[in-house]
Amino acid sequence: MDHPRRDAGWIEVICGPMFSGKSEELIRRLRRAAIAKQRVQVFKPAIDRRYHDTRITSHSAQSLDAEALPDVAALLAALDPATQVVGIDEAQFFGPALVAAVQSMADRGVRVVIAGLDQDYLGRPFEPVPQLLAIAEQITKCLAVCSQCGALASRSFRLAGGDERVQVGAADTYEARCRACYLAAMTAPASADDDDGLAGVA
Ligand code: ADP
């Protein structure tokens, strides 16, 4: 959905698991704002260097120029007062300070479009996305395709790695799963040769 009024501040959140098309949808909305000749700025957390340092990138290889920033203070410092539309990808990596920053931008008349994971790899709400959902005017929940059964997928299943909440990765580390296939994997007994320590994590 596109913004109803060119001059009104508001907040849009695009959430869902990995591979659900959040970045694709964010890029689509920001491209349309640029077509409408609005002044757009795009930000992403510097931690996300999976594909490119200074672009937001979708798994379908679409991309858009973005400023990669270490934290919310840097984001606010980089914000041009003339900017009408702000896009933020991977919101979950910016931490809780993002909520007040986004609120203040929208209060000043900026349309803020945010994409982020709503759940971590254990299926827990991934702050600050739940808080952003609560203050947003418009919410889009994207679903991926389950890598096991082809159903709609709401979870990001971690295939490899440790148990830290933040672990940047793509198809080598995560896959999209529906609730049933996610639960089946998380509750499966660890096999003797399983040394990744993940099976059975609940
Ligand atoms: P997100 O930002 O939510 O991780 P992207 O916009 O980067 O999603 O990627 C979405 C694209 O990823 C899809 O259009 C499709 O081409 C590709 N893709 C790869 N695996 C899957 C999957 N399991 N489910 C849906 N799309 C997938």
Ligand code: MG
């Ligand atoms: Mg993305």
